[in-house]
């Protein structure tokens with residue numbers, strides 16, 4: 001279980017200073033429902049724009 005999620009998406013509701021994710025839990029899926037082969041092909045579904 002990840003306890004220390006670093007994230008640079010600073011326009012997310014859950015983003016906290018120091019590039020920390022403050023969400024209780026996050027859901028990450030493969031981009032566009034395809035089989036991911038690289039990190040670029042994954043996507044945080046918990047993201048909420050502010």
Ligand code: SF4
Pocket residue numbers: 005006007008009012013014015016020021022023026044045046047048
């Ligand atoms: S919910 Fe996802 S996008 Fe938002 S800060 Fe956490 S890891 Fe980043």
